[in-house]
Amino acid sequence: MRRFTKKELAQYNGKDGAPAFIAYEGKVYDVSRSFLWQDGQHQVLHTAGVDLTASLDQAPHGADLLQRVPVIGMLDED
Amino acid sequence: MAKVAREMVEKAGVNVDQLLELLVKNAAAELTTYYYYTILRVNLIGLEGEGIKEIAEAARIEDRNHFEALVPRIYELGGKLPEDMKVFHDMSACPPASLPKDPTDIKAMLTVLVEAERCAVRGYTQICNMTAGKDHRTYDLSLAILNEEIQHESWFSEFLGEGPSGHFMRRGETSPFVRKFLE
Numbered sequence: 102m103r104r105f106t107k108k109e110l111a112q113y114n115g116k117d118g119a120p121a122f123i124a125y126e127g128k129v130y131d132v133s134r135s136f137l138w139q140d141g142q143h144q145v146l147h148t149a150g151v152d153l154t155a156s157l158d159q160a161p162h163g164a165d166l167l168q169r170v171p172v173i174g175m176l177d178e179d
Numbered sequence: 180m181a182k183v184a185r186e187m188v189e190k191a192g193v194n195v196d197q198l199l200e201l202l203v204k205n206a207a208a209e210l211t212t213y214y215y216y217t218i219l220r221v222n223l224i225g226l227e228g229e230g231i232k233e234i235a236e237a238a239r240i241e242d243r244n245h246f247e248a249l250v251p252r253i254y255e256l257g258g259k260l261p262e263d264m265k266v267f268h269d270m271s272a273c274p275p276a277s278l279p280k281d282p283t284d285i286k287a288m289l290t291v292l293v294e295a296e297r298c299a300v301r302g303y304t305q306i307c308n309m310t311a312g313k314d315h316r317t318y319d320l321s322l323a324i325l326n327e328e329i330q331h332e333s334w335f336s337e338f339l340g341e342g343p344s345g346h347f348m349r350r351g352e353t354s355p356f357v358r359k360f361l362e
Contacts, residue, residue, distance in 0.1 A: 161305045
């Protein structure tokens, strides 16, 4: 499985036709085809290309919703 | 725009531009859901579907009421709706609740309905969390809508066999919580 640094992940922010990837607890998810991640934006408050592990604690949903999108890699720790 | 009302919300620490975008996206979700629920309702036919039609109708009308109730608050805070209906549809806070491939599959239709309601419950919970103790009017409105969305989720969840909702269908008028915001 492909490995990403945080810098590499940041390139996949869903802007200008780029794919939209997000990270959660070390896994990288492809949310490009999700209606809820259009243009790399999610519910106004979140953007793709970043590690959202901490943000998910504040979200009105759990990590179970991530099962709806494919895992495409692993995020390297700093 | 209600200038002082907006100032009070800003002063309380709410990012009003973010809040407005969320309100518009959720208004879009309500109106698109109202549209798609219309299509779902007319396909709720036959022995299985007929029993669900009335409750789907209540949810359909109440989602339209949510849209109607949200619009004045958006303009009070200095926001506006997109001029293009297609843009409005595509910015919805929830995925379109489209008819399943097999329109006679009542369980699939209920799954679409419950997913739409669950998305709405998440959306209004987020708005309530953002506005609690800061923007009293938006909080009051969002909480009223949230109350009805939770009931909708319970109704459809019960039909899917996930457990009892604990309440009954509407008797008479719709929107017991949101009614006070409808002018």
